[in-house]
Amino acid sequence: MMTNLFNQFEIPQMFGTKMTLITLLLPLMLTPQPTNRLSTNRTYTLTKWMLKEITKHLMLPTSKNGFKWAPLLTSLLLMLLTLNIVGMFPYTFTPTTQLSVNMALALPLWLATVLIGLRTQPTKSMAHLLPEGTPTLLIPTLIVIESISLLIRPIALGVRLTANLTAGHLLLQLISTAALSTIKMIPTLSLLPTVLLILLMVLEFAVAIIQAYVFTLLTCLYLQENT
Amino acid sequence: MLSRLALRVLAPAALRSWAPSLSVGVGRQLHTCQQHLAPVPPLPEGGKVRHGIFPEEFFQFLYPKTGVTGPYMLGTGLALYMLSKEIYVINHETIVSLCFLGFAIFAVKKYGPAVAAFADKINEEQLAAAEEVKNDMINHLEQTIQSEKKEQWRAEGFHYIFDAKRYNVAMLLEANYRERLLTVYNEVKRRLDYHVAVRHLKQRMEQDHMINWVEQSVIQSITPQQEKESITKCILDLKTLSKSARATV
Numbered sequence: 315m316m317t318n319l320f321n322q323f324e325i326p327q328m329f330g331t332k333m334t335l336i337t338l339l340l341p342l343m344l345t346p347q348p349t350n351r352l353s354t355n356r357t358y359t360l361t362k363w364m365l366k367e368i369t370k371h372l373m374l375p376t377s378k379n380g381f382k383w384a385p386l387l388t389s390l391l392l393m394l395l396t397l398n399i400v401g402m403f404p405y406t407f408t409p410t411t412q413l414s415v416n417m418a419l420a421l422p423l424w425l426a427t428v429l430i431g432l433r434t435q436p437t438k439s440m441a442h443l444l445p446e447g448t449p450t451l452l453i454p455t456l457i458v459i460e461s462i463s464l465l466i467r468p469i470a471l472g473v474r475l476t477a478n479l480t481a482g483h484l485l486l487q488l489i490s491t492a493a494l495s496t497i498k499m500i501p502t503l504s505l506l507p508t509v510l511l512i513l514l515m516v517l518e519f520a521v522a523i524i525q526a527y528v529f530t531l532l533t534c535l536y537l538q539e540n541t
Numbered sequence: 542m543l544s545r546l547a548l549r550v551l552a553p554a555a556l557r558s559w560a561p562s563l564s565v566g567v568g569r570q571l572h573t574c575q576q577h578l579a580p581v582p583p584l585p586e587g588g589k590v591r592h593g594i595f596p597e598e599f600f601q602f603l604y605p606k607t608g609v610t611g612p613y614m615l616g617t618g619l620a621l622y623m624l625s626k627e628i629y630v631i632n633h634e635t636i637v638s639l640c641f642l643g644f645a646i647f648a649v650k651k652y653g654p655a656v657a658a659f660a661d662k663i664n665e666e667q668l669a670a671a672e673e674v675k676n677d678m679i680n681h682l683e684q685t686i687q688s689e690k691k692e693q694w695r696a697e698g699f700h701y702i703f704d705a706k707r708y709n710v711a712m713l714l715e716a717n718y719r720e721r722l723l724t725v726y727n728e729v730k731r732r733l734d735y736h737v738a739v740r741h742l743k744q745r746m747e748q749d750h751m752i753n754w755v756e757q758s759v760i761q762s763i764t765p766q767q768e769k770e771s772i773t774k775c776i777l778d779l780k781t782l783s784k785s786a787r788a789t790v
Contacts, residue, residue, distance in 0.1 A: 351584075352667065352668065352671065353664050353667065353668055354664070355584055355586060355587075356586060356587075356657060356660040356661070359660045359663050359664050360656070360659075360660050360663075363660075363663055402641065403641065404634045404635075404637050404638035404641055405634055405638070486637055487633060487634075487637075490633035490634065490636040490637045490640075491633040493633070493636045494631075494632070494633045494635075494636055497636075508636070508640065511636065511637070511640045512640050512643065512644065515637075515640050515641060515644050516644065519644075
């Protein structure tokens with residue numbers, strides 16, 4: 315019996331210490347270790363292939379200055395992917411449902427891209443504040459709007475991931491509670507929530523993968539703007 | 542303490558056993574054992590599992606004591622125990638976990654072989670590329686060996702060419718020599734012919750001169766009386782000849 319639907323998002327504690335950091339290290343344990351072998355086992359072959367594809371697709375539109383972000387972005391995507399998918403398992407804790415974790419990822423990354431842009435090419439990065447072809451009268455307004463949009467980015471980045479995953483988990487819990495209640499009373503009716511649950515599960519998996527991808531892609535996009 | 546003593550006793554023997562290989566060269570010992578990186582065969586893919594998660598060794602471990610149904614009885618008993626004693630409480634998460642399990646089983650059953658084949662294909666392509674490089678190298682080297690052997694065979698046959706060339710040169714020299722000999726002969730003959738022609742000319746001129754001189758002196762010596770006598774004799778001879786000629790006819 316759950317007291318509160320939000321109890322599932324409580325951070326696991328050990329003697330009062332929050333274990334968020336330890337849960338963030340889970341992807342490290344699940345990723346296979348690199349070897350010197352030419353022919354590796356299936357897990358490592360697939361991991362290697364996936365990492366190669368991710369790096370290729372992230373770095374293709376990026377300029378040469380952005381290449382030093384490749385390891386960071388690839389490992390970011392891999393971590394978010396693992397955390398989100400492992401969070402789909404029952405009775406697990408998903409760190410990416412916590413706003414603190416997502417903001418801790420989003421804010422420094424965004425700030426780094428902005429600072430790099432201001433440092434290396436200030437004119438060009440400032441020029442992003444004014445879209446092309448705007449009427450002269452609208453320029454001040456538009457600059458203010460674009461600045462706000464720029465400053466909103468880290469919040470949007472963090473909150474997007476948090477909201478998507480939290481909402482997904484919540485929905486899952488709600489519908490499964492409905493299924494559980496109706497199973498005791500009207501078993502035939504409980505088929506509907508169960509089917510819905512299965513469909514939602516598929517959706518949640520998709521959302522988990524997509525949100526991780528979107529996070530990394532947007533960071534890469536901000537990087538492309540500023541390098 | 543005794544161990545230290547033993548080590549001290551054994552140390553010289555150990556050194557002696559190592560010494561020969563060390564004296565020969567450190568590299569020798571490395572190559573007696575197999576190289577570690579290649580060609581190491583790939584590790585066998587995964588241990589045997591039953592129902593996707595339980596390793597086969599677990600079933601084999603329980604088999605001597607509990608037979609074939611042992612592990613299943615254990616599983617069922619454990620589950621029922623957990624449920625009945627409410628150690629595991631059925632809540633909404635149970636439904637979620639059941640759906641998740643169903644989804645996972647469906648995904649593995651449907652896409653498992655395809656993903657495994659894809660991973661194997663990547664591996665095979667990598668190995669095939671490496672093999673191709675190796676085979677190309679081997680073929681290239683074999684071709685080089687073949688062409689080298691052919692060159693050696695060609696080199697053996699060179700003396701024929703040299704003999705033919707030498708013969709040709711000798712022929713040329715001989716022909717040249719004979720040509721020059723002929724030239725010399727012709728030149729000498731020309732000069733000799735010249736002298737012979739001069740001699741003939743001189744003789745003829747002397748002869749002609751002598752004949753002229755004799756004729757001149759004879760003509761001068763002929764007196765008019767002698768001339769008249771010879772003419773009348775000639776006429777008488779002619780008449781007698783004509784008479785005899787008429788007689789014969």
